[in-house]
Amino acid sequence: MSAVSAASVADATHGRARRAAPDYQKAWFSAPAVVLIAAVFVIPLVIVALQSLYREGFTIAGYEQILGSTLFWRILRTTLEITLEASLLSLLLGYPLAYYIAQLDRTPRAIAMILVLLPFWTSILVKSFAFIVILGEQGIIKTMLRQFLSLELGTSLVFNRIGVMVGMVHFLIPFCVFPILNNLLAQPPELRRAALIMGASRRQVFFRVTFLLSLPAIVASAIMTVVLSIGVFVTPALLGGRRDMMVANLIDYYTREALDWTMAAALAVMLLLISGALIWVLSRVDSIDRH
Amino acid sequence: MVDHISLPLKIAAGLVFAFLIAPSLIVIPMSFSDSREIMFPPSGFSWMLYREYFAGPEWVAATIESTLVATGVTALSLATGVPVAYALVRSRLFGVAIIRAFVMMPMLVPTIVFALGLYIYFARLGISGSTLALILGHSVHNLPFVVLVVIAGLRQVNPNIEVAAQVLGASVLRVFFSVVLPMIAGPIAAAGMFSFLISFDEVVIAWFLSSPRTMTLPIKMYSSIQWEVSPVLAAISTLLTLLSLVICVLGVALRRPEA
Numbered sequence: 329m330s331a332v333s334a335a336s337v338a339d340a341t342h343g344r345a346r347r348a349a350p351d352y353q354k355a356w357f358s359a360p361a362v363v364l365i366a367a368v369f370v371i372p373l374v375i376v377a378l379q380s381l382y383r384e385g386f387t388i389a390g391y392e393q394i395l396g397s398t399l400f401w402r403i404l405r406t407t408l409e410i411t412l413e414a415s416l417l418s419l420l421l422g423y424p425l426a427y428y429i430a431q432l433d434r435t436p437r438a439i440a441m442i443l444v445l446l447p448f449w450t451s452i453l454v455k456s457f458a459f460i461v462i463l464g465e466q467g468i469i470k471t472m473l474r475q476f477l478s479l480e481l482g483t484s485l486v487f488n489r490i491g492v493m494v495g496m497v498h499f500l501i502p503f504c505v506f507p508i509l510n511n512l513l514a515q516p517p518e519l520r521r522a523a524l525i526m527g528a529s530r531r532q533v534f535f536r537v538t539f540l541l542s543l544p545a546i547v548a549s550a551i552m553t554v555v556l557s558i559g560v561f562v563t564p565a566l567l568g569g570r571r572d573m574m575v576a577n578l579i580d581y582y583t584r585e586a587l588d589w590t591m592a593a594a595l596a597v598m599l600l601l602i603s604g605a606l607i608w609v610l611s612r613v614d615s616i617d618r619h
Numbered sequence: 620m621v622d623h624i625s626l627p628l629k630i631a632a633g634l635v636f637a638f639l640i641a642p643s644l645i646v647i648p649m650s651f652s653d654s655r656e657i658m659f660p661p662s663g664f665s666w667m668l669y670r671e672y673f674a675g676p677e678w679v680a681a682t683i684e685s686t687l688v689a690t691g692v693t694a695l696s697l698a699t700g701v702p703v704a705y706a707l708v709r710s711r712l713f714g715v716a717i718i719r720a721f722v723m724m725p726m727l728v729p730t731i732v733f734a735l736g737l738y739i740y741f742a743r744l745g746i747s748g749s750t751l752a753l754i755l756g757h758s759v760h761n762l763p764f765v766v767l768v769v770i771a772g773l774r775q776v777n778p779n780i781e782v783a784a785q786v787l788g789a790s791v792l793r794v795f796f797s798v799v800l801p802m803i804a805g806p807i808a809a810a811g812m813f814s815f816l817i818s819f820d821e822v823v824i825a826w827f828l829s830s831p832r833t834m835t836l837p838i839k840m841y842s843s844i845q846w847e848v849s850p851v852l853a854a855i856s857t858l859l860t861l862l863s864l865v866i867c868v869l870g871v872a873l874r875r876p877e878a
Contacts, residue, residue, distance in 0.1 A: 351709075351710040351711050351712045352710075352712055353791045354705065354706050354709050354710040354712075354791065355706050355710040355712045355714065355715060355718075356706070357702035357703060357705050357706035357710075357795070358702065358703040358706040358707070358710075358715075358718045358722070359702075360698060360699040360702060360703070361699040361700060361702065361703035361722055361762060361766075362703070362718060362721065362722070364695075364699045364758065364759060364762065365721055365722060365724065365725070365759060365762070368737070368755045368756065368758070368759045369724065369725055369733065369759045371736075371740060372733065372736025372737050372739070372740040373728070373732070373733070373736050375736055375739050375740050375743075376732065376735055376736040376739065379739055421635050421638075422635075424628060424631045424632060424635070425631075425632050425635045425636070427628065428624065428628055428629070428631075428632035429632075431624050438871075440636075441871070442867065442868065442871070443636055443639060443640055444639060445867045445871070446639075446640065446643055446860075446863060446864060446867055447639045447640065447642070447643060448867075449816060449863040449864075449866060449867045450642070450643055450859070450860060450863050451820040451837065451840075451856075451859050451863070452820070452822060453820075453822065453837050453840040453841060453844065453856075454642065454643070454646060454855075454856040454859050454860060455642045456844060457646070457840070457844055457848070457852045457853070457856055458641070458642030458643070458645050458646050458856065459642060460844070460848060461645060461646075461649060461657060461659065461853075462641065462642070462645060466657070466658055467659070468645070468659045471658075471659060498638065498639065498642070501635065501638075501639060502639075555726075555727060555729060558729055559729025559730055559731045559732065561730075561731055561822070561823050561826070562822050562823070562841065565845070566841070566844050566845065575731075576729070576731040576823075579731055579732075579735055580731075580826070580827075583735060583738060583827070589739060592735055593735065593739070596731065596732040596735045596736075597732075599729055599731070599732055600728065600729065600732050603728075603729055607727065
């Protein structure tokens, strides 16, 4: 019997044939990954939690020190500000882009996808270097303004909050475009057509049909951008100034400069709790809107 | 979608595209500059910066280390990620949902937290600063990504072909190696290339785990941007952009199964 005809027999006797390979045997294929995650992911996280409570014996001094330091509260505020602003801005720029790509035909859409995928796959260091070249004092933008408009910008565009936001938004936009684009392409076009036939204007069709149906994808994008930006490390270090230090940079400082692992671990635990709380809130929004 | 595209939307999309693609494009002309000063437009044309990169022993050593790590990561993340993707798609056992959540966890935890954990853990184990430590850390970091790509590939093949092989007497292992793997060779290759590239470009875990002896290319670039903004970076950036472009185009082409 050829494999193809055996496949059609199996198609016909679906239920009985499936029992030939018990599910528990296939479940064993997850063993290598489970061992790897347990040994190289779960144990390190447990160690962080334990380390945060340990300094020559059990102590909560790490947490006390953090909660009592003005530096921590200032950096936490900066981190949350940058996270929320960058997430919002990248959604605001990513949504119209996804909406535009969704309307394209096959070939232009494939090209547009590559234009989004290329920055997605480009090293964060290449981007940081490029933005320093573009935004710096001798950079492209300032030079062009000087030469063509003889305009001297008073503010710097990099090594401050502006630089961080440019770098962050650039990094986050693709993470917004992919889920939203998938959602828009999966929406049945009949719904929009029906709304048009019933007399809705294009604006109404967008806001009452397309946009509402895409809310779950917006929430999914927001969760991704929050997780990615709350722990961001490279962008504030390379494109920001001293006052744009984020929690990740503080963790790095305590680990490698101050050599205080207890403080570093306590900060990491707080960062994990805060990002977990934000994810939880955002996923609640998602389940409310599905009811 | 069949709606018309309004002019403001076109302009908005064009501007966002320009913003997205600008950094990748800007480094190319910069890399052929014949001056050590970073300016735009670059003066003249020369291969000077490329020569400087290939002749710099530190840059070459960092590139070799990154290649070594990324190769190991590709092997380990595929060896663990492909089987678990198979289990997640084909087994309907109760515990599978839990395994799925377990394997996807690294995606939901900020990398810095995980990197700090690895730093302390590997210091205790006495393997910090080694190539092995980097490979282990990056493999876990890439695993959810590999699993997602392979799952998407598996969903596109007919499961009854595997059932047929079983009916004909093949063992579970034989079905996996002789039937399943060849059918999803394309998505597996795509996942492997993505895993290689993610590891090759990864900074945060490498920042915590590498030592001067095992400094990866991103770490070398990171310190170079932080301290001097060397013009060699333009040449390296152009090469990295080229690598990203090749892998992104190949990845899109390979993700269809049986391609």
